[in-house]
Amino acid sequence: MPLRDTVAYNSMISGYAQSGRAEEALRLVRRMRELGVRPSAFTFSIVSSAVCSAPHGMQVHAAAVRHGSAQHNAVVGNTLVDMYRRVGLLEYAMRVFWSMNELDMVSMNSVMSVYKDDGQSSAVFECFRLTRSHGFSVDECSVSTVLTACTDIEDLAKGDQLLALCVKTGLLSNSIICSAVIGLLSMSDRLPDAVRLFEGLTKWDSETCNAMISCYARTGLMEQALGLFVIALRNAVLPTEFTFASVLRWSSCFGLMEQGTQIHALVCKCGFEDDMIVATALIDMYCKLGSLKHARKLFDSVCVKDLVLWNTMIIGLSQNGRGREALGVFWWMLDCGVKPDRITLFGALSACSLGGLVNEAMDIISLFKAKYHVVPGLEHYACVADMLSRAGLFREAEDLVQHKLQKCNTAALLNILEACMIQGDFAMAESIAENMLKLKPRSSLPYTVLARTYGARCKWESMARMWRSMEALGAKKAGECSWLCIKNEIHVFTSEEILHQGSEATYAVLDLLFWDMMDEISMMDCIHAPGCVDIIHTQDPKETRTVSEWSCGYHDLTVRQLKLRIVKQASTMSIKKKPLSQEGAEI
Template sequence: MSSSSSPSSEAPSFTPGAAAALLARCASCAAAAAIHARLLRCSRAFFSSPYLANCLAAAYSGLGAAHSAVAILRHAPVRLNVFSHNILLAALISSRLLEDARKLFDGMPHRDAVSYNSIISGYIAGSRPDDAFWIVHDMKARGVQPTGFTFSIVSTAIHSVSHGLQLHGAVIRHGLAHSDAVVGNTLIDMYRGLMQYAARVFSCMQELDAASWNSVMAVYKDQSHSSGVFECFQSMRSKGLSVDGFTMSTVLSACSDMEDFTQGDQILALCLKTSLISNSVVCSAVISFLCMSDRLSHAVRLFRGMATWNSEPCNAMISGYARSGLMEEALSLFAAALRNGVVPTEFTFSSILRWSSCFGMMEQGTQIHCLVCKLGFGDDVIVATALTDMYCKLGLMKTARKIFNAVHSKDLVLWNTMLLGLLQNGRDKEALRMFRRMVKRCIRPDKITLFGALSACSSKGLVTEGLDIISLFKDKYHVMPSLEHHVCIVDILSQAGMFREAVNYAEGQVAEMWSCCIL
């Protein structure tokens, strides 16, 4: 063997630093394995410290070969350090071996914020939020300082206002609420259904990036506060921030919601000017806008001109056909999308089911229901809401209730859908029981819930209960009744023969509304 090919001559040029740099740039497991083999050929002295073992394990773990990472660290000839344990912990969690990860975590001689973040994210990804919250409390008890990433992870498991406020308070105590843009954006996303809280977080942030503006715009959009969306968009442009596909789709969707077609056309022109219309999310928003503004033929032309099909534009086009009464075209496109390998999303099913129920197409609706079950969307709350709504509109309440009860994590929209569905089918007592279940389970209601609960009381003339409900919404949930709610109260009083009280109530509300206008 020549000296040029001997391991000893190769070793000096192949240093641990060079090997680590190569491992950090590896794009495949085969490349990592090749470097691993070369290291073993050079000299086992390379592994006299845990440095290269950690680099190898991190490379394997990052490339999806968690089992190789685990094997390297478990058989390493050196004593592992905290970095080794963290890499091993991440590898076990990525392999969904939560119990093994927890055993390793409990046995670690030293844990840092990375260790805690890994096990917390593992529990949250595994739908075990209670275990995640226990780890957070342990982190605090042991004096380990949480990072912005810690709060970002935990926020995804928050489903109540009280827990959200507790997390927000902890963020403020650690000085991250105003100074860290990522944490601020996380809080805005967490307060997605509470516009005032989200807007307050946004206004207090010291540094705003494009994601901050996009997040708060999404909140305004969800709460139908379109003027807020437009103000944010104008501010972004005036500050010289670059807009992206998410920005444009949000603004264009707000134009559709407000039926502001003049401003929508201006946004559409900007999409064309910036070439963002090639973005599938923007393209779907444009298709929806064109359909909403009675330009279906333009939407069809845009859709047919797409180089490839994606789920978002398909959803928009299916919905556009259906809302125009062209259910045959909508169903044909749905079938064509499946044949072309476009995997339907929860929004695809939601769109097609919504319009199937509107046109009383029970056979097509039940066929789509079978496909929902076949593709594993049965427990998805968006699809379940659409199915519940469809069966309620078709009068098949037994099936609607079965679907509703099968959903493990019900959101407010699903509760409201079932509540209104019971009312539409003359089941007022059941609707009232449904409302009581919501309150008992600490589901925060909204104005739709209030309308449903009061309507149930109205048909039965339940005066005391109706007045208690409207007081509950004002005092506990801070939901201020609108005209339709006051009409329900007047109707309740009238149904009970309390005409004088009904007149007094109506006059009192008119006087209150008039005084508010003057102020």
């Protein structure tokens, strides 16, 4: 075009902004100003909506102030408020809001979002009240923001009032508000109400399905969540990045590896493999399920990594015992120029704790203080205490707890106590356990540890006294369990489980595995322990055999061959009329 006016430039800038090319849009704005073409208020609103970094946003804001649009044009002011909210400069967003001469409903919605992101729920409620008192008509954005604030702080009373307002004004038919209401109901343990609301909808969309899937998953009904996910797909409700993130998150929480890999395949089929939110959820899932090979491969394939993705990979490696590798990713992140935060510091310190790298951890803390202005908090010092304990520096760890961790020293002392027991420092363990008794007298752990330390040092009377004190105070050991998903059914196991419907077959196979290990180290020639009476019931109700009878006739076989024969027959086993799959028998 030989002659380009403001409208032509705005059209081109809008195209860049809509395609996510913010730098090209800013470059074109500078070019039009150099050529003497005066930008309009619409120009600044377009660029503000595309900016994703604070420095660029401040440049746009300064230009809008010189132009006079920031104070006198509501559209420009609203986009500036939203821009500062997106880049995390909430104080600047509020300054823009209070400097605006014209306010509309979009302005009020923007400031309510700012307050919500800053965790100021009371300010959100007050702003909503002022909005209604000044004659503004509330819309789905304002109501959904306030509902989300109620959900965040679990204020059910205000949530019920808003729900009544939605029913009265007919806003409940809006999918955004309906999704927010479902989230509120799920947080208040009112799942039946959420289900009735969802089933009463005349039409499903991505927002409402996402909310209901999260509602099911949050209450532990993972089978229903995945079922609704499949039904939504069959009804042509296309999943979004938030759908995949929600399903992947809860799949990892319940250890559902098979379902997680199937969802990953669907992610690739739908074209979301390059989405940052979905990629982060996938990496988090694989890390929690222990599949670090897949997590690292996916992480390396992401071209542009944000801070959340880096933190997810660092913490995932640390949680799986890959401290050195986690530190390698951490230093790689810093070399890429990504500014770390408190979560990054926690992941790096956790990695140092695994290897007992005390000096390197202290250097990292000094680096964060001096260069990134990140001051360590209680969670970081608790990690340092754990690291000192793993390195055998128990006295230094206890001093750190006493001076830095007054508010959470019970958890930190617990880490030190466990390290003392592992390394056999019973004297130090006894001292720490006695301190824990003063802080938390109804916890079972100090009594248990003290009893064990007294027993290891042959102080039998003191050991008996600890058990009696624990019983008298009613302190009980917290139960631990593991679970396994077999054919869409989750089986929960506790220590020395004897009441599970598959316990007999489980112990029978465990017995075979035990003798398999004994055979491997050539310590015994027997293939079954004498006196074992574990019973295996087959599908024929008349046929009941012991493990010894299963092994009868196979004395010329190795234990591995015998185990394989029994596992092959395990596909037809049933324990007390409960089918047991081959996978269950192997485990």
